Amino acid sequence: MLVLAIESSCDETAAAVVRDGREILSSVVYSQVAVHAEYGGVVPEIASRRHLEAIVPVISEALAKGSVALADIEGIAVTQGPGLVGALLVGISTAKALAYARRLPLVGIHHIEGHLLAVLLEHQVEFPFIALAVSGGHTHIYRVDGFARYVTLGQTLDDAAGEAFDKVAKLLGLSYPGGMEIDRLAVSGDPRAVRFPRPLLHDGTFNFSFSGLKTAVLNHLRQYPVPPTGVRLNDICASFQTAVCEILTHKACAAAAATGIGRVVVAGGVACNSGLRRAMSELAVTAGLELHFPSPGLCSDNAAMIAVPGDFYLEHRITSNRELDALPTWPLDTMATRLKGA
Amino acid sequence: MLSVTTRSAAETAALGRRLGELLQPGDFVALTGELGAGKTQFARGVALGLAVDPAQPVTSPTYTLMNVYHGRCPFYHFDLYRLAGDDDAAELGFSEYFHGDGVCLVEWAERLISEMPAERLTVSFHHAGDDLRRIEFAASGDRYRELANTLFDRR
Numbered sequence: 001m002l003v004l005a006i007e008s009s010c011d012e013t014a015a016a017v018v019r020d021g022r023e024i025l026s027s028v029v030y031s032q033v034a035v036h037a038e039y040g041g042v043v044p045e046i047a048s049r050r051h052l053e054a055i056v057p058v059i060s061e062a063l064a065k066g067s068v069a070l071a072d073i074e075g076i077a078v079t080q081g082p083g084l085v086g087a088l089l090v091g092i093s094t095a096k097a098l099a100y101a102r103r104l105p106l107v108g109i110h111h112i113e114g115h116l117l118a119v120l121l122e123h124q125v126e127f128p129f130i131a132l133a134v135s136g137g138h139t140h141i142y143r144v145d146g147f148a149r150y151v152t153l154g155q156t157l158d159d160a161a162g163e164a165f166d167k168v169a170k171l172l173g174l175s176y177p178g179g180m181e182i183d184r185l186a187v188s189g190d191p192r193a194v195r196f197p198r199p200l201l202h203d204g205t206f207n208f209s210f211s212g213l214k215t216a217v218l219n220h221l222r223q224y225p226v227p228p229t230g231v232r233l234n235d236i237c238a239s240f241q242t243a244v245c246e247i248l249t250h251k252a253c254a255a256a257a258a259t260g261i262g263r264v265v266v267a268g269g270v271a272c273n274s275g276l277r278r279a280m281s282e283l284a285v286t287a288g289l290e291l292h293f294p295s296p297g298l299c300s301d302n303a304a305m306i307a308v309p310g311d312f313y314l315e316h317r318i319t320s321n322r323e324l325d326a327l328p329t330w331p332l333d334t335m336a337t338r339l340k341g342a
Numbered sequence: 343m344l345s346v347t348t349r350s351a352a353e354t355a356a357l358g359r360r361l362g363e364l365l366q367p368g369d370f371v372a373l374t375g376e377l378g379a380g381k382t383q384f385a386r387g388v389a390l391g392l393a394v395d396p397a398q399p400v401t402s403p404t405y406t407l408m409n410v411y412h413g414r415c416p417f418y419h420f421d422l423y424r425l426a427g428d429d430d431a432a433e434l435g436f437s438e439y440f441h442g443d444g445v446c447l448v449e450w451a452e453r454l455i456s457e458m459p460a461e462r463l464t465v466s467f468h469h470a471g472d473d474l475r476r477i478e479f480a481a482s483g484d485r486y487r488e489l490a491n492t493l494f495d496r497r
Contacts (some may be wrong), residue, residue, distance in 0.1 A: 155399060158400075160404075218469075
């Protein structure tokens, strides 16, 4: 099936044309990160307006780059949640209008479901697998038994990993968004320079806690009269990043061991982090795990990943009706209810 | 201004819990203070005090801007950290939740000060060395003065 997918749940306005949930014909992403950086944060009015301005050009570009006409599209998948309602509604309204005008089936997709399955656009990965989903808003470990069949094994109890990166970057005086900047500086730093704590590392659960780690960085910084620069800044970045990566990789591998599932997928924006990729790859070799990362363009928010579950549901005639509405909070584990009667 | 110093994250959460036990639907609590000052710990305690299921993690709403919990009444947990400006917050429709069926608690309230109800409890968090936090309560309006007094009488 030729699916047009639309994503507007956070800072990116994106559209993609994907065949059979596997072959990307086009994937266009318009990011507002630069706009937000200018203001030092999200301005909701501007965020929604930018989505509105971008959505139609982004869809037109996706169709043009995929060399397909709207008449060729056989179904539409759109991110329904979780996310900011104002942002989600831009994508949803557009998807509904297109579906109604072209009499196409439409399905609302869970944003994280897209992240977990994005890897299928590049690799053959068998079910079941363990998924570590790490982004600004998420730090979850799931068991993925198949399309729509997700079980939460653990999650952060306070801050998400991406949020910890951004907030520590702020404490260090780095520019927004700071996660990538920490990764860049960490390359030249000594990861053993500062011994930051590893909260919940050996608590026997698959949960995370990063709030205390953020506070540990703050307490470390307060010992010095001036903000860190040069070698000391690099060392703090490397030490902090290593602590986060050690916790993430340890828990993901522990989940694989506990479930007896030897396949791990790392997904979400923080999966772009080079330290996490390296640490996870090393540990996977030691533990004998089959490890998959989507390429960086598919880790950050995009619409192609939305087409993967989208194609599955549409092929199984699991569709949303015209009442499809934004769901700011939406537990992923409930997705299995969609399979009933399909 | 009433003030208290806590010595750990757990003590900060316990203080939040005692406040949570006293809160009623329609109440508004504004939290201010720097990163790592204990606001989310305090919010976690408030959730417990409102009888939110302890098994439910009270996570940071920084990226979602608001999380909703269901205890003995709805608990609306806001976080305005990612917002840049004060005027634009009106676009989020936050005020529709204020004076509603639940308790509103807003972290980084300093970013939305013009939108806040005039009558509210403002709790400010200050670093006081290592794990010490000085937590100040400022009440405006009869309901909140009574609330603050009850909270401190109970201590």
